[in-house]
Amino acid sequence: MAESPYNVGDLVAEFLARIGVTTCFGIVSVHNIPMLDGIGRRNAIRYIMARGEMGAGHMADAYARASGHLGVVFSSTGPGAANTVPGLVEARFAGSPVLHITGQTATKYIDRDMGTVHDVPGQTAMLAAVSKSAFRIRSAAEALGVLTRAAALALTPPMGPVSIEIPIDIQRTAIPRPAELDRLVLPVPPALPPDPAALDEAAAILAAARRPMLWLGNGAKGAGAEAMRLMELGFGAVSSWNGRGIVPEDHPMTLGGMHGNGSPRVQEFYGTVDAMLVVGSRLRGHETMDFSLQLPKTLIHADTDPRANGRTYPSTAFICGDAALVMAGLAERLAGRIAIDPGFAADFAEMRRRATADYRDTLGPYAEFPAALRGALPRDALFVRDVTLSNSSWGNRIFPVYGPRDAVHPVSAAIGPGLPLGIGAAMAGGSRKTIAMVGDGGFALNQTELWTAVQERAELIVMVMNDRGYGVIKHIQGALQDGRMFFGDLQGPDFQALAAVAGLPGFKVSSIGELAGVVERAVATPGPSLIEVDMAAIGAFPPYAPYNGMGIYARPSR
Numbered sequence: 001m002a003e004s005p006y007n008v009g010d011l012v013a014e015f016l017a018r019i020g021v022t023t024c025f026g027i028v029s030v031h032n033i034p035m036l037d038g039i040g041r042r043n044a045i046r047y048i049m050a051r052g053e054m055g056a057g058h059m060a061d062a063y064a065r066a067s068g069h070l071g072v073v074f075s076s077t078g079p080g081a082a083n084t085v086p087g088l089v090e091a092r093f094a095g096s097p098v099l100h101i102t103g104q105t106a107t108k109y110i111d112r113d114m115g116t117v118h119d120v121p122g123q124t125a126m127l128a129a130v131s132k133s134a135f136r137i138r139s140a141a142e143a144l145g146v147l148t149r150a151a152a153l154a155l156t157p158p159m160g161p162v163s164i165e166i167p168i169d170i171q172r173t174a175i176p177r178p179a180e181l182d183r184l185v186l187p188v189p190p191a192l193p194p195d196p197a198a199l200d201e202a203a204a205i206l207a208a209a210r211r212p213m214l215w216l217g218n219g220a221k222g223a224g225a226e227a228m229r230l231m232e233l234g235f236g237a238v239s240s241w242n243g244r245g246i247v248p249e250d251h252p253m254t255l256g257g258m259h260g261n262g263s264p265r266v267q268e269f270y271g272t273v274d275a276m277l278v279v280g281s282r283l284r285g286h287e288t289m290d291f292s293l294q295l296p297k298t299l300i301h302a303d304t305d306p307r308a309n310g311r312t313y314p315s316t317a318f319i320c321g322d323a324a325l326v327m328a329g330l331a332e333r334l335a336g337r338i339a340i341d342p343g344f345a346a347d348f349a350e351m352r353r354r355a356t357a358d359y360r361d362t363l364g365p366y367a368e369f370p371a372a373l374r375g376a377l378p379r380d381a382l383f384v385r386d387v388t389l390s391n392s393s394w395g396n397r398i399f400p401v402y403g404p405r406d407a408v409h410p411v412s413a414a415i416g417p418g419l420p421l422g423i424g425a426a427m428a429g430g431s432r433k434t435i436a437m438v439g440d441g442g443f444a445l446n447q448t449e450l451w452t453a454v455q456e457r458a459e460l461i462v463m464v465m466n467d468r469g470y471g472v473i474k475h476i477q478g479a480l481q482d483g484r485m486f487f488g489d490l491q492g493p494d495f496q497a498l499a500a501v502a503g504l505p506g507f508k509v510s511s512i513g514e515l516a517g518v519v520e521r522a523v524a525t526p527g528p529s530l531i532e533v534d535m536a537a538i539g540a541f542p543p544y545a546p547y548n549g550m551g552i553y554a555r556p557s558r
Contacts, residue, residue, distance in 0.1 A: 005174040008143045008166065009034025012101065014177075015147050017044040018184045021072050023063060023427050024048070025056040029076030031103025031118055034171035036074065048427060048456055051448040053080050055420035057087015057100070058446075061161075062408045062424030064096040066382055068222070070155060071096060071424070077103040077165070078118030081127065086414065088130045091161040093412040094242060095218050097154040098161035100127070104136065106169040124165060132160035140173040144180060152186045157219065157304040157322075192304050194321025194329060202277070202300045202317045203333035209275035210341040212236070213296070215259070217243040219280020219303060219323050221404040226327035227279070233331065234340030236273075236348050238266075240281045242411050245401035252349055257397045258356065260293050262544070265355040270296050272347070277302065277330070280323045283312040286413060302326040356398055363394060365539035368512050370399045373435075376519035381433045382425045384408045386418025388439030390465050393544035395437060416445030419462060423449060426458040433523050435461040440468065440492045447493075450502040453528040460528045461519070464495055467535040495532040505529040510537040 012035045016024065025048045028036050039045050050056035053075045064071030071091070075084045081102045091098040104110060105119045113121045120126070128134035133153055137146050146164060154162040206212055216227060217240040224246045231237060237247050237254040249256035260266040270276075275298040285291055291312055301308060302319040309318040319326050360367050369390070377383075379402055385391040387410050401407045408425050410417045422436025443464050453460050468490060499506030505525050507518045509532070522529045535541060 006177045007034060007038075007172055007174050008137075008140050009036075009171045010038040011143055011175065011178065011181075012147065012166070012171075013038030013042055013045070014181055015144065015184070016072060017042065018181050019070070019151055019186055021045055021070060024072035024074060025050055025059040025063070025424065026074030027051075027053055027056060027076065027080065029080055029103065029118075031077045031080070031105070031168050032074050032101070032171075034168070035101065035166070046427075048423070048452065050420070050452055052446065053083035054086045055423075055446050055449040055452065057084040057098075058090060058417040058420035059087075059424030059427070059452075060098050060100075061087055061091040061094060061096045062384065062421040063428045064091070064098055065094060065408050066405050066425040066428035068405060069097075070151060071098040073098065073100050075100065075102045076118060077105060077123065078120040080118065081123055081163075081165075082120070085126070085130050086417070087420075088127070088161045088163070090410055090412045090414055090417055092130060092132065093410075095159050096161065097159040099151055099154050100131065100161055100163040102127075102163065102165055103171070104165040104167040107138070107167045108169075110167060127163040127165070130161075131163045134163040134165070136165040137167070137170055140170050140175050143170065143175075144178050148184070148186060152188050155186065155188045157192070191322035191325055192320070194302070194319045194326045196329075198317070198319045198321075199326070199329040199333060202302075202319055203330055203337070205298060205300060205317060206275055206277065206330065207334055207337040209298070210339060211273050211344045212275045212277065212338070212340075213238060213273050215240070215276055215278040215281055215283070215295075216246045217279065217281020217283075219243075220246055220327075221280075223279070223322075223324035223327055224404055226324045226331065229331040230277070230327055230334075233334055233338055234344065235277075236344070240284065241287055241396045241409065243281060244404075244407045246404045248402045249400040250402065252352075253345065255352055255355070256400065258352070258359065259287065261287055261289055262393075262397065263355050263359055265351060265358055267294060269347075269351045269355075270294060274298060275300065278313075279327060280304075282308065285312070288312070359394070359398055362542060362544070364542040365512065366390070366394070366541060369515065370394045372512060372515045373519060374400055376516040377435060377523065378433055380406070381435060381523075382406055382408070382429050384418060384422040384425050384434060384436040386410065386421075386436070386438040386442040387413050387415045388418070388437065388442055388465050389467065389541045389544065390437060390439075393541075415439075415442045418442055419446045419453075420449050422460050422462065423453050423456070423458055426453070426460040427456070429459065431459060433459050433461065435463055435519075437463045437465060440464055440466045440495075441490055444490065444492065447498070450498070450504070450528075450530075454503050457527045459526075461522045461531060462528065463519075463531045463533060465533050465535060466492070466495065467541065468492065495530060499530040502530075507531045509533045512538060
């Protein structure tokens, strides 16, 4: 049989391999067969067969976050592209470099509403609304250029998802193999150097501070060493929930994700901090209680995006530049100039101890759960979670994270991504163990992806926090709707039977005392496994901040 001629589908497959893509996610469909045929024949890229495009999108996002590389997802056109939207929305919230490659109907039918298979007039506009940018390849000749531009844009800070439509007739178009592939380098711009004058201004302000702190966000994930240089000068640190682990959270001078939301003692401490340097963080409303969290009055903001200046909190000074270069430049300028309050470290340590204890005391029967889980997991385990009671309370705040790419959660606060996020992270983690903590309500949205985890032999523990309903929603209803709780109780599966049907080991935890041992057994089990935590047996989960009175005006309990 004669070999098929080289076509645009082959170009897509070879392009991805040339830029270092080794894993991608998606579902094969009539409108992406030529591209996936090119991937399959070359056998250079691992293709993860998701059970739904929504799951595939979340997998690509988590893969990008956990690996630090480009995440790639393939979908069909029309309904398939629409199903990918939730994953693109989450990747946009999280600032993840994701490349979404979708098909399109044949060029002679596009945007004519003629009822061809999967044809959705306005698909490009739909994708553009949820992506950093969206492109349509309009001829075979421009395919390599558009692919190059799209991948580079996804990887250019501020990073985000980028979509490309490739009509099916263009995918099948025979072309000469581009010689440029042999010397291809993505035109990702170098790290943005900060203005020396802006560094000088910020350094002058910080040099006068005696109790300075860092607030580290997602944009600082690659700048852990530079953050540590400032901490060696005496800075304390705190992280956004998407910036966890930039400084290992067993370092004595970091609060990790305990940044004040739900912690009156931390809020009070900020009143003693005379300058805060915010690096690569939006200071998001979700994490600052819609900007009611009182941060230090002297706030220096550093970001690669000039739009960050004053977007949420007013800036005393603003530095536009790469996080690592900004912190390195400030550390050089501050060495020998800054005089830290001799009591700052001790005050910080005592505040951290008491704030953590205060928060743990709000967890009722789950007070020992975070420490037990952390102790049972390897230090390098990847901690993935869905929006569930346990994450919205202690998962975001007091579960220690030790590496900048070790934690993944729905930054959009969406319910349901936890399982596919766990699979994507596990594909990036390789032999490292990943745990995905999901609620039974969120798990239901993507539970068919269990079979993806089994087929791919993912090193993944799926921990289902089973409270028989939408626990987060019922807590909100209880606080804001005079206790009326409608439409939140769910009938779910027998999780042990489900694990058996899916072909993976199942475990059950009915008391906190059982947790560590069961998790250790799951860690020692090769491949995927499922742990059901029976919350009905353990006890009701108490209301969490801000629905427990731990709002901005609450005072420390002791």
